[in-house]
Amino acid sequence: MGRDFDPIPGKWYEDLEEESLFKVLTVDPDEELVQIQHEDGEIEEFDLDIWHELDLDEADEPEGWSASEPYDDDEEDEWEDDEEEEEDDWDDEDEDDWDDEDEDE
DSSP states (O other): OOBOOOOOTTOEEEETTTTEEEEEEEEETTTTEEEEEETTSOEEEEEHHHHHHSOEEEEOOOTTOOOOOOOOHHHHHHHHHHHHHHHHHHHHHHHHHHHHHHHHO
16 A cells, blocks of 8 residues: 555645546545546546545646646636626627717707
8 A cells, every 4th residue: 555645636646556647626525525637637536535545646747738627616707707897898888879879869
């Protein structure tokens, strides 16, 4: 059995038995769940008991890592901010058109 590491979100680990790399995405201490993303992009979730049974070593991020990150609440916030800006722009344009119509009458 390898060293016993605590799962840390954002850190990479190597499963020595499976000879595979993965990144810890989230750790839910209340549910005792760990969510990981394998080097090929596949996402997996398992409980902390299984985590502690794994033969792991810390690893560096693989070169050329380009798998997309899973859905993130921050990304939603950014999207909502962009959408609000677009709505504000539309509202401003609409107000300008309203003023133009008044001048024509």
